[in-house]
Amino acid sequence: MAHATGMKYLKGGILPHMWCAGCGIGIMLGALLRAFEELDYAATDTVVVTGIGCTGKADDYLVTNALHTTHGRALAYATGIKAYNPKLHVVVLMGDGDGVTIGGNHFIHACRRNMDLTAIILNNFNFGMTGGQVSGTTPQECHTSTTIYGNPERGFDICALAETAGANYVARCIPYYGWEMKETMKEALTQKGFSVVEVVSPCPTHFGRRNEMKGIPDMLHWLRDRAVAVDAYRNLPESERGERLAIGTFVSRDFPDFNTRYESVRSRAQQG
Amino acid sequence: MSAASRSFRCNTVNGKDTLLSKEIRLMQGNEAIAEGAIYAGARFYAGYPITPSSEIAEVCSQKLPKLGGMYIQMEDEIASIAAVIGASLAGAKAFTATSGPGFSLMQENLGLAVMGEVPCVVVNVQRAGPSTGLATRPAQSDIMQVRWGRHGDQTLIALCPSSVKECFALTVTAFNFAERYRVPVVLMPDEIVGHMRENVELPAPDALEVVNRKTPTGHPADYKPFQADEDGIAPLAAYGSEYVFHVSSSMHGLDGYSNNDPNNAAWRIRQLHEKIARHRDEIVLTQTFDTDDMDVLLVTIGATTRSGRAAAIEARKRGVKAGVLQLQTVWPFPDREVAELGQRAKRIVVPEMNYSGQIADEVLKAVGPDMDLRRVNRYNGTIINPQDILAEIFDAA
Numbered sequence: 001m002a003h004a005t006g007m008k009y010l011k012g013g014i015l016p017h018m019w020c021a022g023c024g025i026g027i028m029l030g031a032l033l034r035a036f037e038e039l040d041y042a043a044t045d046t047v048v049v050t051g052i053g054c055t056g057k058a059d060d061y062l063v064t065n066a067l068h069t070t071h072g073r074a075l076a077y078a079t080g081i082k083a084y085n086p087k088l089h090v091v092v093l094m095g096d097g098d099g100v101t102i103g104g105n106h107f108i109h110a111c112r113r114n115m116d117l118t119a120i121i122l123n124n125f126n127f128g129m130t131g132g133q134v135s136g137t138t139p140q141e142c143h144t145s146t147t148i149y150g151n152p153e154r155g156f157d158i159c160a161l162a163e164t165a166g167a168n169y170v171a172r173c174i175p176y177y178g179w180e181m182k183e184t185m186k187e188a189l190t191q192k193g194f195s196v197v198e199v200v201s202p203c204p205t206h207f208g209r210r211n212e213m214k215g216i217p218d219m220l221h222w223l224r225d226r227a228v229a230v231d232a233y234r235n236l237p238e239s240e241r242g243e244r245l246a247i248g249t250f251v252s253r254d255f256p257d258f259n260t261r262y263e264s265v266r267s268r269a270q271q272g
Numbered sequence: 273m274s275a276a277s278r279s280f281r282c283n284t285v286n287g288k289d290t291l292l293s294k295e296i297r298l299m300q301g302n303e304a305i306a307e308g309a310i311y312a313g314a315r316f317y318a319g320y321p322i323t324p325s326s327e328i329a330e331v332c333s334q335k336l337p338k339l340g341g342m343y344i345q346m347e348d349e350i351a352s353i354a355a356v357i358g359a360s361l362a363g364a365k366a367f368t369a370t371s372g373p374g375f376s377l378m379q380e381n382l383g384l385a386v387m388g389e390v391p392c393v394v395v396n397v398q399r400a401g402p403s404t405g406l407a408t409r410p411a412q413s414d415i416m417q418v419r420w421g422r423h424g425d426q427t428l429i430a431l432c433p434s435s436v437k438e439c440f441a442l443t444v445t446a447f448n449f450a451e452r453y454r455v456p457v458v459l460m461p462d463e464i465v466g467h468m469r470e471n472v473e474l475p476a477p478d479a480l481e482v483v484n485r486k487t488p489t490g491h492p493a494d495y496k497p498f499q500a501d502e503d504g505i506a507p508l509a510a511y512g513s514e515y516v517f518h519v520s521s522s523m524h525g526l527d528g529y530s531n532n533d534p535n536n537a538a539w540r541i542r543q544l545h546e547k548i549a550r551h552r553d554e555i556v557l558t559q560t561f562d563t564d565d566m567d568v569l570l571v572t573i574g575a576t577t578r579s580g581r582a583a584a585i586e587a588r589k590r591g592v593k594a595g596v597l598q599l600q601t602v603w604p605f606p607d608r609e610v611a612e613l614g615q616r617a618k619r620i621v622v623p624e625m626n627y628s629g630q631i632a633d634e635v636l637k638a639v640g641p642d643m644d645l646r647r648v649n650r651y652n653g654t655i656i657n658p659q660d661i662l663a664e665i666f667d668a669a
């Protein structure tokens with residue numbers, strides 16, 4: 001088979017895209033569209049739901065069904081779509097602001113409910129679109145446009161949150177490893193239940209320049225140097241985990257998804 | 273056509289008799305709303321509990337799964353309306369119910385339903401505020417919140433029932449309007465109407481008209497989800513059909529993709545308003561009682577209609593000709609109907625359960641500042657009684 005390009009899901013004549021050079025959003029979208037192609041997804045039964053932010057602009061480039069929603073609420077919209085029509089492939093693209101800051105409540109409940117959705121969160125450690133303000137994932141002490149003296153708060157570990165809240169599939173990728181990202185997307189898309197893929201890719205425009213990643217290669221090297229496969233990470237003594245970033249698949253389990261459980265509710269209701 | 277002849281009686285909707293079947297049930301307003309929704313074809317409910325609307329959720333949780341539908345309790349009202357909109361775009365007739373605080377939370381996403389022209393119904397059983405206020409007590413103080421609660425230049429349809437029977441019938445109408453005009457419709461009973469119990473004769477399954485949204489018929493490649501037909505309404509496909517489409521909270525063109533061109537923006541905003549305006553006469557529903565000869569006109573909504581009718585009957589016994597105009601449609605405001613009847617009256621009395629006179633101000637806009645307009649406002653969580661209204665009918669009448 002020829003290499004998947006994902007081009008058939010891209011709207012013609014729309015390039016160049018709006019994202020900054022070195023932004024991970026384009027790489028993430030490329031991996032997702034190649035995954036669509038390798039899984040032979042039809043535009044008719046695929047719905048991409050987006051939130052608001054740089055990541056949330058992705059629907060502008062797609063020829064699948066799409067719903068561009070309000071900031072932080074994409075998962076709730078996707079829940080309604082999937083609940084009503086379980087045959088659809090419903091993919092939700094969010095920034096970390098969308099996904100776990102303003103949308104944190106929807107995120108934990110989507111995990112708990114285990115809706116058969118694929119949530120892809122581009123974690124750039126800040127609010128990109130509004131100018132690099134602090135986010136719920138900005139690491140402690142980091143500098144953003146609203147934490148110029150250092151972030152007093154701790155940032156969420158999205159994968160740990162998803163695992164605890166009950167997602168069926170949880171993985172983390174970085175743009176340094178593009179092929180692996182596409183493979184991860186395929187796993188996430190095909191796993192029944194709620195899947196979370198966190199793509200860690202610091203916003204070069206706002207975050208990198210304030211935090212010792214002056215250029216795009218610095219950002220990629222920063223990621224490469226910190227990244228450790230999750231199994232190796234788990235074997236590290238606590239003292240050595242500090243600055244490390246575990247990547248790979250954290251969780252893959254098959255709790256029944258929401259629609260499956262709802263079917264049994266329906267059959268009880270209809271018998272009774 | 274005069275306002276009086278366009279209005280319909282309590283037991284008819286869109287000219288059809290709603291009382292064709294013999295099934296009579298003692299029902300609560302909220303229960304009648306749930307039954308009306310199911311009758312209209314609603315099969316998806318997403319909500320979050322709040323007094324005084326929770327009975328609607330409870331009935332739906334029992335009945336929808338039996339009918340192959342779905343009840344889902346979301347994590348909050350923001351998520352509830354979002355899920356309703358998502359389900360609607362997947363092809364469902366979908367709705368939610370809430371009260372003041374929850375309705376406030378829904379506003380941003382309700383704006384998306386306006387912008388994306390997504391049919392859905394939101395029931396706001398009005399209770400007293402501000403804030404948590406008198407949580408279990410009635411009010412009619414969300415009139416302006418329903419109309420203007422969302423940011424931006426937008427409009428929607430709102431209906432207000434005054435009886436259990438109307439709860440059923442106007443819920444069916446609400447779904448019909450939502451589907452026909454691709455717009456969110458708010459049904460806004462007050463707590464009194466939501467919780468009162470009355471005997472209701474349920475209509476036979478085919479007695480009332482049930483409208484389904486217009487879906488596209490052309491070649492899928494040509495489908496544009498915001499390209500309106502002659503009637504100003506664009507057909508709406510469902511996710512999962514052969515038609516692939518985009519819906520966006522952002523300003524968008526005919527094809528649903530975001531578009532920031534100023535001309536496009538102006539066209540979109542106009543289109544959202546004009547599709548309602550041009551069908552205004554079908555949307556505006558009023559009901560009149562004893563208005564053929566009257567000197568005093570009472571303009572009412574919801575539960576105060578009942579006190580208003582009692583007051584008007586009593587006034588006639590005492591020699592003053594009074595009549596009642598009930599606004600079943602609150603938005604778009606029945607300004608022409610109010611003006612037509614208003615000019616035949618010497619005085620207008622507007623009883624409403626709020627301090628600020630939200631309905632009275634609109635009435636005044638319709639009839640002009642020279643009218644002798646009397647306000648009867650109550651905002652302590654108790655019902656306006658006929659005596660309160662009689663005082664304004666008689667005072668120097």
Ligand SMILES: Cc1ncc(C[n+]2csc(CCOP(=O)(O)OP(=O)(O)O)c2C)c(N)n1
Pocket residue numbers: 052053054055056070071094095096097098099122124126127128129130135
């Ligand atoms: C309710 C609401 N609050 C605030 C905003 C302003 N806003 C737009 S994008 C954004 C943050 C985006 O950050 P993130 O979701 O991380 O996406 P990114 O731009 O980094 O991809 C904010 C706060 C909004 N659109 N809506």
Ligand code: SF4
Pocket residue numbers: 018019020022023024025054055124128129203204205206
């Ligand atoms: S501002 Fe940041 S997140 Fe937005 S496109 Fe540029 S690099 Fe990406």
